[in-house]
Structure formats: C-alpha cells, structure tokens
Amino acid sequence: MAAKKALASFPKVLLDEVEKWGGRKQTGVSLRYMTKFGSQPTSRNLVFSAQFLHKELPIRIARRTLELQSLPFGLSQKPAVLKVRDWYLESFHDIRSFPEVKDTNDELGFTNMIKMIKVRHNNVVPMMALGVQQLKNDINPKARKLDEIHQFLDRFYMSRIGIRMLIGQHVALHDHNPQPDCVGCIHTKVSPMDVARNASEDARAICLREYGSAPDVNIYGDQCFTFP
Known part of the structure; x- marks a missing residue:
C-alpha cells in the first residue's frame, strides 16, 4: 500500500516509460574499451560518449527501479527503500527529459546533469542497508534467512558500480590535468x-x-x- 501511494506522486506516463525502458537490453562496456576510447578525449568523442549515456543510463536505471518495486518479504515498502526508488525515478526522469545531445554545448549540459545524478545517489548503499534493517526488525527473528534479498543486493550493487563507473568516467574525461597513469577515472x-x-x-x-x-x-x- 505504501509503495502504491508513493508511486501515485509520479506521473503514470513516467512509470509506463520506466516499464518500457526496463525491458530493453543494456549494452556492456569493457574497461579496455573505456581506456582506449578515453585516451583521446576530444570534443567529438565527448559528444559521442554523452549520446551513448543518454540512451544507456535510462535502461540501467529503469531496470533497477523495477527491481526495487518488486522485492520479496515486503522490502519494497520499507521507507528507506522507497526513498532509494524515488531517487532512481527522479534520475530516470532527468535523463529522459534532457534533449538529444547534438553538440559540445549539449554535452556540457548533459555532463553537469549526470554529475548531479551521481551525487544524488551517493547514499544509496547506507539507505539500502537501513531498509534491510527495517525489514529484519519487522519479521520473525527465527525466519531471517533472506537469501533472495542478499542475491538482489549483490546484483543491485554491481549494477550501481557499473552506472557510477560510466558516469564517473565520462565526467573525469573533462579533467584537463589528469593524475599520472590515469585515463579518466581508470588507473592504468x-x-x-x-x-x-x-x-x-x-x-x-x-x-x-x-x-x-x-x-x-x-x-x-x-x-x-x-x-x-
């Protein structure tokens, strides 16, 4: 009930779009490719990178959002988890609302926007931990073997690392004075x-x-x- 009530604050068209994008296949990106691509952070390459992220990030964020809405044992309804889900919905909306990236000015605006998204999600890990603790406090202590939850958290955190890596690498390529042996945020x-x-x-x-x-x-x- 709490989850449905919270979802009511978001437009149905947004929730439908999350469903659509969450069903799409994400594109894998290797560290080798990111290193090679990032070794020449020209304006053209940065625009290309932003265009890729403009399409890729909504898929990854939508997939995590859908998972957050369908967790077992009532975890999805815990206040801390609802907060995390709202962050993902807001970030999905921000990216999908951003116009198509066509030139350097668009790319810079997009970069500033995803930097703010990265900051928004800084506290996801402790907030999810709080949600799990809220769940444990509400269930029978003898029934606390939550293997499904642990499996979800493993997937969720790995995906979070991937999203933050993609954003962090793109943002770091704007650094005109990178650290020695670094390509973006990748230490070679x-x-x-x-x-x-x-x-x-x-x-x-x-x-x-x-x-x-x-x-x-x-x-x-x-x-x-x-x-x-």
Whole structure:
C-alpha cells in the first residue's frame, strides 16, 4: 500500500516509460574499451560518449527501479527503500527529459546533469542497508534467512558500480590535468596490493570503532605487480 501511494506522486506516463525502458537490453562496456576510447578525449568523442549515456543510463536505471518495486518479504515498502526508488525515478526522469545531445554545448549540459545524478545517489548503499534493517526488525527473528534479498543486493550493487563507473568516467574525461597513469577515472597501473591494503585498513578501522579491537591482516603477493 505504501509503495502504491508513493508511486501515485509520479506521473503514470513516467512509470509506463520506466516499464518500457526496463525491458530493453543494456549494452556492456569493457574497461579496455573505456581506456582506449578515453585516451583521446576530444570534443567529438565527448559528444559521442554523452549520446551513448543518454540512451544507456535510462535502461540501467529503469531496470533497477523495477527491481526495487518488486522485492520479496515486503522490502519494497520499507521507507528507506522507497526513498532509494524515488531517487532512481527522479534520475530516470532527468535523463529522459534532457534533449538529444547534438553538440559540445549539449554535452556540457548533459555532463553537469549526470554529475548531479551521481551525487544524488551517493547514499544509496547506507539507505539500502537501513531498509534491510527495517525489514529484519519487522519479521520473525527465527525466519531471517533472506537469501533472495542478499542475491538482489549483490546484483543491485554491481549494477550501481557499473552506472557510477560510466558516469564517473565520462565526467573525469573533462579533467584537463589528469593524475599520472590515469585515463579518466581508470588507473592504468593499479596495484592489487595497494587496493587490498586499503580495503583491509578500512575494515580494521570499522572493527576498531565498533568492537574496540581488530585482527591483523597479512597480504601476500608481489608488491610491484600492477595491472594491466
């Protein structure tokens, strides 16, 4: 009931369009292609990139929106999840309302718009976590094996990474002073050791804050190895 009531605040034509775009197939984009394409961020390439995102982002956002509306165990009706769904609907509307990208001026306007969308979605992860917690508080503690929810969250977060990567890469290509060894937001000589070390330090910091102690983490491997 809450979900239907909240949806009533959005025009039916928008919801119908979400259904239509959510049924379309998204286009995969590899890091190799993004790196090669981004190595020459000419005005023409940036316009081409914006034209692609203008068509691709609504598909990906619509698919996630539809999933958010049909989650099991009543998760879709939790206030935090409704908030996330509304963010996706608003972002879908913003992109679909933006005129066709034809030139550099259009591209710059489009880029500013998707930058704002990226900021709008900054708190999706903690908000979804809050929604899951709201669900757990409402159900029988003995029935908290929510495998379907976990599977959804895995898909949802992976898709979110993809959307933010596409937006972030396009925006970063406007940087006239990129960091060394970077093409947009892609580091061409990333160190798995550094990534693992940073992740473990973040995890230890959370443990220390929440529990007062944290285990030591040993990372093994070639410290000089980098991708690709």
